[in-house]
Amino acid sequence: MPLPSSRSMGALVRCTFAFVWIALSPAATAAELDPDLASRVDAIEAQARSNPDAAIDSLDPLLKTAPDQASRIAFLTLKGTSQASANKLDAADATAAALDALATPEAKAAALIVRGFAVRAHGDLTRALELANEAHDALPADADLRQRYRLQMIRGSLLFDLGRQADALAAYRDALAIAVRLRSKPRQFRAHDSIATLFIEAGELVRAADETTIASKLAASIDEPALLAQFWDTRSKLAQAQKDRPLELVAAQNALGFARQAGNPERIETMLINLGDTYLKAGRYRDALQITNEAIVIARRISDPHGLIVALANAGQAEIRLGLLEQGRKNVEEALDLAMRLDSHSMYAGLLAEYGEALEAAGDYKHAINAYHRERRASRALAEASRKGALLELDARYQSEKKQREIELLNRDNALKSAELQNRSLQQRVWLLAAGLMLTGLLAVGLLYRRVREANQKLAENNRMLKVRGERDALTGLFNRRYFQEAMHARSGNEGFAGGLILLDIDHFKRVNDTHGHAAGDAVITAVAQRLLDTMRDSDLVVRWGGEEFLIAVGAMPIEQFDRLAGRLLHAISSKPVRFGELSMNITISIGFASFPLPPAALPIDWERGINQVDMALYVAKAQGRNRACGIRSIDARTEAELDMIEGSFEDALRDGRVILAMIPGDSPGSA
Known part of the structure; x- marks a missing residue:
């Protein structure tokens, strides 16, 4: 699993360092620091980027001899953010309390910054943004520009992580203007690097490359390993988006090399994870496993749960691809357990999707289907x-x-x-x-x-x-899950559901988002929705069920007609590529469908249970290679108890003939 994009919980590991650099700037007050003192603070700030523990040790004697309150606020801010960076969150809270005790607006703003950084380390991005905004409001109008830069960068980083790209870009642009006024190359680098990352996520690769070029020149002139590590990490992301695999690998290796020079274990862990993911995508599974195992050791040593989740998942995927199925499943399951304990639900769903793909590729279809079912439940809960x-x-x-x-x-x-x-x-x-x-x-x-x-x-x-x-779904204009549920409840009777249900899922949709960005993913979802509407009748109910999944309810029809409908849907999606800008993407879908009540017993069931059954058929279609429709012909259940047993062990029921399926293959993508 790559270190997840900024909108997911996994982004905490990758984005922490940009945040560290921001928050470790000297805490400015309304009055400028003495030049000699400012120079000393800047030196400690640079030290903190590589070794937060050493920076904390350097600050303790300075705090005892601080000549004035402005100096004390500067040192305490550096200490608190360094403590948070080193995962010493209780100590960071104590430092924030010491800032509060100084009882000035500048100290209050600094305390809020420290608390925001600690809250972010806990994973609560929304609360961290609230604290940053409170700090912005508490800051006096004549406060030092460095403090304003810090807050704009903090806000930009958090807004970016929360998916508010336009607001994040405005904050970054404000921070860049301040950095230029301050003539501070490190601050200008951080702003340009953050803007480049934002453009990469948005799919604006030309603009991202422009920002990266500027950041490259700034990083080279500063010649600090920590900043160079961050530059090459961003360059690796850009190369990935540009599909330049050789450059992506070289950039990831450079990022790790500079991180090792900097010596910060958190930074080394991040770059190890990113390089391991690059090896995974290149099919170099042994290299991926070796690099990722090193990241696991560091993550356990520094008590970084988010980094440990990603590292364990990547190691597990590499092991599964190498045929070490038992050990691979053990590592991924540990990662999933950690994600649930941290309430990282989006990360949990993403891990399950990649877990299922790895198991499927290794031929472990039983566990792959189980992973797909878990991912579907998690995605539905997340969407709800x-x-x-x-x-x-x-x-x-x-x-x-x-x-x-x-x-x-x-x-x-x-x-x-x-x-x-x-x-x-x-x-x-x-x-x-x-x-x-x-x-x-x-x-x-x-x-x-x-x-x-x-x-x-x-x-x-x-x-x-x-x-x-x-x-209505805001993106596609289709009816949403809420409308469908209300409509089905309104028409439900005591005789059970009668009619057809079609559940379909866009194949390898996560790859579209990872490779081309979420804007391209939205274009794919919109195109699929329109093609479904064009294929179905006005009387059919087409619903965006959640994420890349759609649900269609139709009236009762002969099974042969239902098979032809499933085939038409497969063809409608795959027959021509989806275009997004200069991109041309071949898209296929997998389908699970059934007409209720099912023979031979025609046991009456409600529509919710019907969806559960076509969901199982959908995952059989995915496990069999995708781009196909799997229809349930019959389920030999005469009582609810028998149906419960079949649903609890669907594979066994397939093997012993209690469930009969029909498979309809799709056309090759792009065939008219």
């Missing part, structure tokens, strides 16, 4: 949690807007009442003037009524849009 979060966010925004409209209407109403009181007072003095004011009041009432009516119309429209958004 994401959907709920998005819906709650949308509803909160709607409620906020509604409340604001109500406040505006109340203010207008209060203004009208005040005007009416003034009118009554004036009426006692001058009747004609009062009449004029009353007329003005009536006009105001009419205008207010019209605006209230318009506001109500907008409110009704917002309610309608909220309902639509709750029923």
